[in-house]
Structure formats: structure tokens, C-alpha cells
Amino acid sequence: MPVNSESKQWQERPAIAKSQFVMLGSKQQLAKSVTPYLNIGSSSITPVKKVRNLGVIFDSNMTMESQVSSSVKLAIHSLRNLRAIRKYLTTKAAEQLVHAFVTSRIDCCNSLLYGIPMSQVKRLQVVQNAAARLVTYTRKFAHITPVLKSLHWLPVEHRLTYKILLITYRALKFSSPQYISSLLNFRKPGRSGLRSANTSTLIIPKTRRSWGDRAFASAAPRLWNSLPNTLKDCKSVDSFKASLKTYLMGNFN
Incomplete structure (x- = not known):
């Protein structure tokens, strides 16, 4: 089957031409670092200030x-x-x-x-x-x-909270997706007789930097623990979404 020159050129273009990588860090950290190169075969890849991954643009300082x-x-x-x-x-x-x-x-x-x-x-x-x-x-x-x-x-700030909590609810109630639910762990009460033993409290992992607080593994437990138990005990996704929206609507002025 004949191949025109344009398609042949596309097929022969090395996959490395589309490869990028970004260094993540604060402005101070990146200023101190030496710009590295990734050598793959005969090609050398230099870092860029921002990259697109699955439609989302990540910048080197993670300001988004x-x-x-x-x-x-x-x-x-x-x-x-x-x-x-x-x-x-x-x-x-x-x-x-x-x-x-x-x-x-x-x-x-x-x-x-x-x-x-x-x-x-x-x-x-x-x-x-x-x-x-x-x-x-x-x-x-x-x-x-x-x-x-x-x-x-809901205003934008609350919409971000809403999305995190909705993902958290689905992960806790349906263990889906597994890679998300594996990041969430319930706190085991020290004494079963305590009133707190009946609450659904998640363990909040310790983080060293502000970026760590933004990670789902840290943000989700903090937001979940702040909810009233009546919200945590919702039996379906629809009831949780409706109750959560009502709750958040009542918290902005």
C-alpha cells in the first residue's frame, strides 16, 4: 500500500519529540537547582515550566x-x-x-x-x-x-470542597476507585465505650509542606471530619449530594 510523504514523515518522527518533563518546587528551590537533562538514547530532554497531562496544565510551582x-x-x-x-x-x-x-x-x-x-x-x-x-x-x-x-x-471555593467530599463519599461507601479508597483510613477508637467511637473519623496524615495539605490524602480526611454525622451517614449518592449542597449553601454569605 503506497504511503505519502506526509504520513511517512509522521510515522518516522521519534516518540521522544513529544516527551516533556517538569521540575516541581517553590521558586526558591527551583532557583537553587541545576537544570537537569534527561538523556534517552541519543535524545536529550530539557525541563519546561508547564506540562499538560490528561487535559490539565501543571506548572512548576503548582500554582495551577x-x-x-x-x-x-x-x-x-x-x-x-x-x-x-x-x-x-x-x-x-x-x-x-x-x-x-x-x-x-x-x-x-x-x-x-x-x-x-x-x-x-x-x-x-x-x-x-x-x-x-x-x-x-x-x-x-x-x-x-x-x-x-x-x-x-455554590461559589467556586465551595465547589472545590463539594467535589473533594463527593469523591471521598464514593470512595468510602463503595471502595471505588480502589486507588482512591486506599488513601483513606478510619481512625480506630481507643475505647469502644466512648461516644466518639461511633463517628466516622478519618486519619489525617502528617504533611511537611503546604503542597502536602493540598493532596487528596490530606485534604479529604480534614474536610470529611468537619462534616456532621448526619451527612456522613447518607445512604445514597443522590441524598449525599443534595444534603451536602444544602449544608455548603448555608455556610456562605
Whole structure:
């Protein structure tokens, strides 16, 4: 079978050409380190400042700034398009389109954004606020909290918490996926007679740096332990999601 020159060139292109690696650390740590090279065969790979893995952009300082910038850019583009046709839409239709094209961008892989600098969270919050104003025809400088509550939208910071806790609930109740559930361990009470023996308290692993606190193995137990037992004892995913949203909605002003 004949092969044209373009496809032949693609097949002969070495896989190493698409390989990248990134060094993770604080700005001070990276400034002190000597830039290494990875030698694979006759090829040498130098580190880059950010890489994309499964659609998520990781930067060397783990601020997730590049990922947030990408989400904000795509969401704003969709908002501009929706603003052009808003007058032809009902409120319900506008909200559905916002969820499809804007909220989905904000929520994409958002469990990885837990614990990032608040300056980055606020950038996503600005986008959500603009979406809420678009749906409800709210003026630009009107107070946004009542608008979000009327739409039953959790603010971005709480959406990150919601996603972590939902993953935690599924991992604890259904042991799925196994690689996630294996990170969670219940605390064994010292005495069975104590009232605390009946609570579902998870062990919080010790961490040495702020990055460690952002890891699921550390963040999930801390958030889970802060929930009331009535929430932890929900019998189904749907009831947990509804109760958790109600709980979090009551905790923001």
C-alpha cells in the first residue's frame, strides 16, 4: 500500500519529540537547582515550566495558574457568545447553556484546584459571577451573593470542597476507585465505650509542606471530619449530594 510523504514523515518522527518533563518546587528551590537533562538514547530532554497531562496544565510551582487561565479564557469566550443571543433565550434555557459551556469549564478537574492561592480562585469566581449576571439580567455592580443563592449555585471555593467530599463519599461507601479508597483510613477508637467511637473519623496524615495539605490524602480526611454525622451517614449518592449542597449553601454569605 503506497504511503505519502506526509504520513511517512509522521510515522518516522521519534516518540521522544513529544516527551516533556517538569521540575516541581517553590521558586526558591527551583532557583537553587541545576537544570537537569534527561538523556534517552541519543535524545536529550530539557525541563519546561508547564506540562499538560490528561487535559490539565501543571506548572512548576503548582500554582495551577496556567490551568486556571485556560479555563477562564474558554469560559469567557463562551459567555461572549451567549451574551449575543441572551435576549432570545428564556431564563431556564440561558441557565442550561451556561452550565453546558461555562460552568463545565470552571468545574473541569476542579478537585485538583483545592488549596490553590485565593487569587486564582477569585479569577474563576469572577467568571461565575458574570455568568450569574447574564442568566438573571443582574446589573454589573449589584451584590452577587443573593443572585448565586437564588440560582442555588455554590461559589467556586465551595465547589472545590463539594467535589473533594463527593469523591471521598464514593470512595468510602463503595471502595471505588480502589486507588482512591486506599488513601483513606478510619481512625480506630481507643475505647469502644466512648461516644466518639461511633463517628466516622478519618486519619489525617502528617504533611511537611503546604503542597502536602493540598493532596487528596490530606485534604479529604480534614474536610470529611468537619462534616456532621448526619451527612456522613447518607445512604445514597443522590441524598449525599443534595444534603451536602444544602449544608455548603448555608455556610456562605
